[in-house]
Amino acid sequence: MGKNVTIYDVAREAGVSLATVSRVINGSNVVKPGTRDRVMDAIQRLDFKPNQIARGLATSKTTTIAIVFPQSLFAHVKDMIGGIGDTSRRLDYNVSIYTTDEIGDGNPIETVIEKVVKSRADGVILFNNEEIEQEIELVNKYKIPSVVIGACVSSQYMGSIFVDSKKIAYDIVNEYLNRGQSDIAFVSPKQNLIKTDDMISGIVQAYQEHNLTFDTDKQIIHTSTHYEKSYPQFLEYFKTHKHDVVFTGYDKEAVAVVNAAIDNGIQIPEDMEVIGMMNTSYALICRPALTSIHVPVYDMGALAVRLLTKILNEEEIDTKEVPVQHLMMPRGTTK
Amino acid sequence: MGKNVTIYDVAREAGVSLATVSRVINGSNVVKPGTRDRVMDAIQRLDFKPNQIARGLATSKTTTIAIVFPQSLFAHVKDMIGGIGDTSRRLDYNVSIYTTDEIGDGNPIETVIEKVVKSRADGVILFNNEEIEQEIELVNKYKIPSVVIGACVSSQYMGSIFVDSKKIAYDIVNEYLNRGQSDIAFVSPKQNLIKTDDMISGIVQAYQEHNLTFDTDKQIIHTSTHYEKSYPQFLEYFKTHKHDVVFTGYDKEAVAVVNAAIDNGIQIPEDMEVIGMMNTSYALICRPALTSIHVPVYDMGALAVRLLTKILNEEEIDTKEVPVQHLMMPRGTTK
DNA sequence: GTGAAAGCGCTAACAC
DNA sequence: GTGTTAGCGCTTTCAC
Numbered sequence: 001m002g003k004n005v006t007i008y009d010v011a012r013e014a015g016v017s018l019a020t021v022s023r024v025i026n027g028s029n030v031v032k033p034g035t036r037d038r039v040m041d042a043i044q045r046l047d048f049k050p051n052q053i054a055r056g057l058a059t060s061k062t063t064t065i066a067i068v069f070p071q072s073l074f075a076h077v078k079d080m081i082g083g084i085g086d087t088s089r090r091l092d093y094n095v096s097i098y099t100t101d102e103i104g105d106g107n108p109i110e111t112v113i114e115k116v117v118k119s120r121a122d123g124v125i126l127f128n129n130e131e132i133e134q135e136i137e138l139v140n141k142y143k144i145p146s147v148v149i150g151a152c153v154s155s156q157y158m159g160s161i162f163v164d165s166k167k168i169a170y171d172i173v174n175e176y177l178n179r180g181q182s183d184i185a186f187v188s189p190k191q192n193l194i195k196t197d198d199m200i201s202g203i204v205q206a207y208q209e210h211n212l213t214f215d216t217d218k219q220i221i222h223t224s225t226h227y228e229k230s231y232p233q234f235l236e237y238f239k240t241h242k243h244d245v246v247f248t249g250y251d252k253e254a255v256a257v258v259n260a261a262i263d264n265g266i267q268i269p270e271d272m273e274v275i276g277m278m279n280t281s282y283a284l285i286c287r288p289a290l291t292s293i294h295v296p297v298y299d300m301g302a303l304a305v306r307l308l309t310k311i312l313n314e315e316e317i318d319t320k321e322v323p324v325q326h327l328m329m330p331r332g333t334t335k
Numbered sequence: 336m337g338k339n340v341t342i343y344d345v346a347r348e349a350g351v352s353l354a355t356v357s358r359v360i361n362g363s364n365v366v367k368p369g370t371r372d373r374v375m376d377a378i379q380r381l382d383f384k385p386n387q388i389a390r391g392l393a394t395s396k397t398t399t400i401a402i403v404f405p406q407s408l409f410a411h412v413k414d415m416i417g418g419i420g421d422t423s424r425r426l427d428y429n430v431s432i433y434t435t436d437e438i439g440d441g442n443p444i445e446t447v448i449e450k451v452v453k454s455r456a457d458g459v460i461l462f463n464n465e466e467i468e469q470e471i472e473l474v475n476k477y478k479i480p481s482v483v484i485g486a487c488v489s490s491q492y493m494g495s496i497f498v499d500s501k502k503i504a505y506d507i508v509n510e511y512l513n514r515g516q517s518d519i520a521f522v523s524p525k526q527n528l529i530k531t532d533d534m535i536s537g538i539v540q541a542y543q544e545h546n547l548t549f550d551t552d553k554q555i556i557h558t559s560t561h562y563e564k565s566y567p568q569f570l571e572y573f574k575t576h577k578h579d580v581v582f583t584g585y586d587k588e589a590v591a592v593v594n595a596a597i598d599n600g601i602q603i604p605e606d607m608e609v610i611g612m613m614n615t616s617y618a619l620i621c622r623p624a625l626t627s628i629h630v631p632v633y634d635m636g637a638l639a640v641r642l643l644t645k646i647l648n649e650e651e652i653d654t655k656e657v658p659v660q661h662l663m664m665p666r667g668t669t670k
Numbered sequence: 671g672t673g674a675a676a677g678c679g680c681t682a683a684c685a686c
Numbered sequence: 687g688t689g690t691t692a693g694c695g696c697t698t699t700c701a702c
Contacts, residue, residue: 004395006679017689022681032687049452053391054679057694062388064431071417078413082406085434089447094454096399096431099420112424118387119429227619255620284562285590285620341695352673357697367671389695392678 005046014042025050052094056120065308066121068098068112072225073129075252076193076278076297080149083301084125091309096121100131113138123308125149128162128193145311147304150193152321159307159320161300165194168293168326169202169247172275176245177210184214185241187221187248187257194277194295196249221246227256234260242266245334247275251282254290258333274333288332295326340381349377360385387429391455400643401456403433403447407560408464410587411528411613411632415484418636419460426644431456435466448473458643460484463497463528480646482639485528487656494642494655496635500529503628503661504537504582507610511580512545519549520576522556522583522592529612529630531584556581562591569595577601580669582610586617589625593668609668623667630661 007025011018016035023031024039031039042048056062065088069077088095098116100108109131116124121144126135128150136153139146145157153160173184186203188196200220207214221237223230230253238261248254254276258268266272268288276283279294303322310317342360346353351370358366359374366374377383391397400423404412423430433451435443444466451459456479461470463485471488474481480492488495508519521538523531535555542549556572558565565588573596583589589611593603601607603623611618614629638657645652 004679008679018680019682019689019691020687023688026681030687035687049449051392051455051679052453053388053397053455054694055681056388057386057392057696058679058681060694071420074413074416078409081409081432081434085406085432086436089434094431094433094450096429097416097420098429099416099424101421114384115429117384120386120388227616231619252616252620259620259622281562281587281617282620284566285587285594285617287594287622339695343695353696354673354675354698355671358672361697365671370671386695389678390697392680393695393697395678 004051005048007048007050009046010039010042010048013046014039060120062094062120062122063092064094064096064119064121065305066096066098066116066119066124067127068100068116068124068135069127070129070131071099071101072190073127073193074099075225075250077127079278079280079297080301080304083298083303084305085301087302087305091305093122093305093309100135109134110138113142116144117142122312123147125304125308128195130190145308147308147311149300149304151195152323154320157311159311159317159322161304161307161322161324163194163295163300163324163326165196166198166202166205168277169199170206171202172247172328173203173206174209177206177212181244182207182210182212183244185219185221185243185246187223187246187253189223189225189249189253192249194249199249223253223256225250225252227252230256231260235263238264238266242272245273245275247277249277251276251278251280251286251290251292254292254333255282255286258286258288258290269333269335273335276333279327279329283329283331286333291331291334292329293326294329296324300324339386340383342383342385344381345374345377345383348381349374395455397429397455397457398427399429399431399454399456400640401431401433401451401454401459402462403435403451403459403470404462405464405466406434406436407525408462408528409434410560410585412462414613414615414632415636415639418633418638419640420636422637422640426640428457428640428644435470444469445473448477451479452477457647458482460639460643463530465525480643482643482646484635484639486530487658489655492646494646494652494657496639496642496657496659498529498630498635498659498661500531501533501537501540503612504534505541506537507582507663508538508541509544512541512547516579517542517545517547518579520554520556520578520581522558522581522588524558524560524584524588527584529584534584558588558591560585560587562587565591566595570598573599573601577607580608580610582612584612586611586613586615586621586625586627589627589668590617590621593621593623593625604668604670608670611668614664618664618666621668626666626669627664628661629664631659635659 007018007021010021021039024036098112100112123145126148147159149161152162204214234256246257254274258274276290276292279292283290283292342353342356345356356374359371433447435447458480461483482494484496487497539549569591589609593609611625611627614627618625618627
């Protein structure tokens with residue numbers, strides 16, 4: 001809207017060529033201080049804002065990173081956006097969001113990645129989810145530099161930030177098994193940033209090492225990420241079941257377990273212990289307060305952006321597969 | 336990365352000029368079907384993806400909308416991103432996010448709006464917050480088409496989507512006052528998508544109409560949006576206070592009230608009723624389940640994008656100030 | 671119905 | 687140290 005002032009206008013105003021203006025706005029140090037000042041003055045006077053689009057065309061760089069995720073993963077992604085946003089801003093990148101759920105427009109993932117390609121984002125951040133394989137394949141096909149959060153993968157232009165979910169699960173189960181408590185249930189939500197497969201293999205391993213077997217049919221409970229659905233499910237479930245400990249892939253499901261168990265007269269933590277994951281606000285609000293595994297989501301977002309920019313700038317990189325540490329936050333649902 | 340295929344390559348492959356290729360990718364209907372097919376084939380063969388940046392330069396349109404908000408408002412914004420994302424995708428717009436919190440780089444709002452200007456986003460969505468005045472001023476200064484969510488404002492290129500927060504507060508308070516319950520407290524979080532000022536004026540009005548006065552010092556409780564802070568505050572507060580009803584600008588604070596009150600032996604809802612706002616997951620998880628005002632956040636996001644695109648395309652617009660309806664969701668914290 | 675050519679606003683050699 | 691010029695990949699008149 002309104003005639004935008006261009007680099008030409010500034011050049012004329014300052015009595016220099018546009019190349020000089022370009023130099024000063026790009027911080028080139030070959031410009032004579034006096035000239036620079038004249039240009040700066042002109043920029044100020046005309047309120048010139050360099051057009052990123054034109055610059056993008058000229059440099060074939062957009063200084064934009066795309067983040068793509070299914071709506072269903074938003075609860076997790078939102079916590080990372082703080083780190084992503086702050087870090088992008090600090091490094092002077094823009095961030096564009098692309099969501100991938102079905103809205104009846106054909107294959108959403110292909111469509112979405114195609115939009116990313118058209119937008120010429122410099123890089124993309126992916127989040128582990130059910131369709132991650134396909135996303136990775138597409139991103140590699142188009143050779144878009146990328147980092148995926150929540151899974152351990154890498155390739156020439158791809159890195160990753162993740163927690164060792166197998167170890168998390170193994171450690172917890174191992175400890176309970178050591179105490180002789182082997183009736184452990186794992187609640188697996190539909191989609192998760194955390195690889196539930198890995199968690200399960202960690203659990204299985206712990207059982208094996210104790211010469212016990214983990215019954216994946218009876219000890220894994222599949223549930224919805226919607227409390228309206230998971231709570232009634234558990235309300236029914238705990239009429240006839242009880243475990244030594246149940247732990248879940250996400251806090252919200254753990255809260256459903258806690259509430260439903262209590263409503264069935266099961267004392268928490270005396271009769272049954274519950275452990276959530278991600279250490280969200282839900283854990284604090286829950287009564288008793290929920291023991292949960294803290295995952296440094298802000299940092300993961302920040303690290304993802306940092307790693308991605310290193311890949312983009314071809315900086316030296318120690319490792320493209322960056323693990324982050326989790327932390328058990330003991331509260332009222334465990335002894 | 337890798338040589339990108341351009342419109343020239345397609346033109347050569349199809350044996351036509353680039354103008355023709357441009358016509359077919361833009362759906363011009365003056366192209367002869369046979370020619371169109373040849374071009375489409377070539378596009379397919381070369382896997383050509385039109386460069387949005389170049390197109391943006393040529394058309395001075397980026398088909399991108401920017402959403403800007405402080406991190407602190409993210410809890411609200413996240414719920415709208417569903418509507419924003421879906422609608423943008425459907426209308427073929429990209430969305431870029433810009434967060435405005437201080438990270439030590441001078442005036443964050445000016446800096447951020449400046450980035451939006453440089454990015455040449457076609458339009459911007461703002462969210463009501465403490466700094467909204469300044470944001471509006473800047474957006475108007477740069478003549479960026481915009482819509483603000485959560486406040487009723489408009490100008491030539493600006494529209495808005497909002498709930499009538501004054502009426503919400505008025506209706507609730509009026510009803511309790513009619514029942515003779517006048518000890519009502521309002522909990523006001525720091526920042527909110529909802530205009531807490533308006534809510535307060537609604538409350539005041541209801542009191543006035545009952546020839547009562549609302550004591551803004553004693554009946555308004557300011558608190559943090561962090562449960563870790565608000566819960567202890569209320570735990571202390573309810574040692575010496577009790578109200579007929581307390582309602583809050585956001586569910587999370589209402590849950591803090593409920594939990595803290597219960598911990599002080601106050602029976603909910605018998606001794607005190609509690610009403611939250613936004614009808615989030617927190618309301619369901621709370622014990623007893625929290626009565627809350629449902630606000631159609633998804634729709635607000637969707638409507639914001641729709642309105643913005645109408646402004647961008649200079650379509651006919653009934654009203655630039657679009658109210659949405661709220662809905663009381665009675666649950667266990669009210670009688 | 672299609673092609674030639676002039677931009678869009680900038681960067682980056684390459685001269686001087 | 688500064689200016690000239692040729693792109694970057696498209697759209698859009700204007701001819702034909």
